[in-house]
Amino acid sequence: MNVLQGNEFDTGLLGHQCWLELANGERVELPVDRWTAEPGDGDEILLNACDGPTLDIGCGPGRLTAALLERGVVALGVDSSRTAVRLTHARGAIALHLSVFDRVPGEGRWSHALLADGNIGIGGDPVRLLGRVAQLLAPDGTVLVELDPPGFGLRHERVRLHSPTERTGKPWFTWSWVGTDSIAALAAQAALRVSWTTQRGQRWFAELVRP
Numbered sequence: 001m002n003v004l005q006g007n008e009f010d011t012g013l014l015g016h017q018c019w020l021e022l023a024n025g026e027r028v029e030l031p032v033d034r035w036t037a038e039p040g041d042g043d044e045i046l047l048n049a050c051d052g053p054t055l056d057i058g059c060g061p062g063r064l065t066a067a068l069l070e071r072g073v074v075a076l077g078v079d080s081s082r083t084a085v086r087l088t089h090a091r092g093a094i095a096l097h098l099s100v101f102d103r104v105p106g107e108g109r110w111s112h113a114l115l116a117d118g119n120i121g122i123g124g125d126p127v128r129l130l131g132r133v134a135q136l137l138a139p140d141g142t143v144l145v146e147l148d149p150p151g152f153g154l155r156h157e158r159v160r161l162h163s164p165t166e167r168t169g170k171p172w173f174t175w176s177w178v179g180t181d182s183i184a185a186l187a188a189q190a191a192l193r194v195s196w197t198t199q200r201g202q203r204w205f206a207e208l209v210r211p
Contacts, residue, residue, distance in 0.1 A: 010083040011163045013061055018163040020175065028159075031117065035060050039067045042203040043116070046144045047071065049207060052111025055136060057100050058119040062088025069093050078104060101132055110136050115145040124156050124174025130190035130208070143192065143208040145183065150204070152179030154186070180204045 012018045012032040020028040034040065039047060043064060050073055056065045059077025065088055068075035077088045077095035088095035098104065100122065113133045120126050133143050155177045161170045178186060183206050184194045192208040199205075 009060075009161060010081055011161065011166075013081060013083050013087060016163055016165070018161055020159040021162045023158045023172075027162075030161075035063070035117065037063065039063050042200040042205075043067070045198060045200050045203075045205045046114055046116055046146070049142065049144050050075075050112045050114070053106065053109070054112040054114060055104070055106070055110045056095075056114045056116070057133065058115070058117070058122055059088055059095050060084050060117065062091045062093045062095060064114060064116055065095060066091035066093040076105065100129070100136075104136055107136050109138050111138055111141050113137060113141070113143050115143065117146060118148075118177065120145050120147065120178050121176040124176050126154070126176050126178050126186050127189045130187060130192060134190055134192055134210070137210075139210065141209075142195070145178075145206050145208060147180045147183055147197075147204045147206055148177050149202075150179055150181040152177060152182070154178055154182045180206065183208075 012030050015032060015036045017032060018030050047067055050068055053074040054068055056075060056077040059065050059079050062077050065075045065077035078098055078100060079085055080099055082097050085095040085097045113136055122129050157175055158172050159175045160172045180197050187194055187208050193211050195207045195209045197206040
């Protein structure tokens with residue numbers, strides 16, 4: 001969920017089919033069912049890696065934030081969408097309506113930060129995003145990030161959200177996709193390094209730490 005672009009993703013947060021339309025006409029379906037479901041098998045990779053206070057960036061409907069709280073892990077979701085914050089609260093979890101680039105509570109003290117569901121694309125500049133996330137972490141903190149498969153590379157595109165109920169898309173904004181084989185170079189530019197990568201089904205994940 002793009003913290004820079006208001007509520008473009010609200011259609012999907014509410015469980016309705018939607019996709020990203022690229023400027024070239026390409027269409028990327030969004031995993032709405034995953035956003036609104038209970039945590040699945042791939043989500044366990046992220047959840048199991050969080051054993052201390054965790055910031056869920058672009059938390060959406062709050063499935064991961066709530067799951068961490070159920071495990072006894074302190075967790076805070078942040079999202080630019082008021083709908084996302086409301087849905088997270090409805091799950092019994094805590095979320096704030098703000099951008100990751102705004103002042104975030106606990107800056108410099110979070111043990112973990114989550115960038116799940118492709119949120120590495122927030123703002124269309126992964127290096128800037130990772131640099132900002134690093135500022136939020138404690139010295140030994142980690143970033144848990146979901147990625148595209150190896151071979152995908154790095155891609156920046158102008159996109160807008162579409163759904164079957166809308167004749168025209170919402171406003172255009174910039175988004176990025178990062179393949180698993182591209183994350184090391186991007187992390188290094190943000191003064192981070194990859195400590196592990198793994199796959200679960202069709203989903204890929206990495207943990208980033210300070211060198």
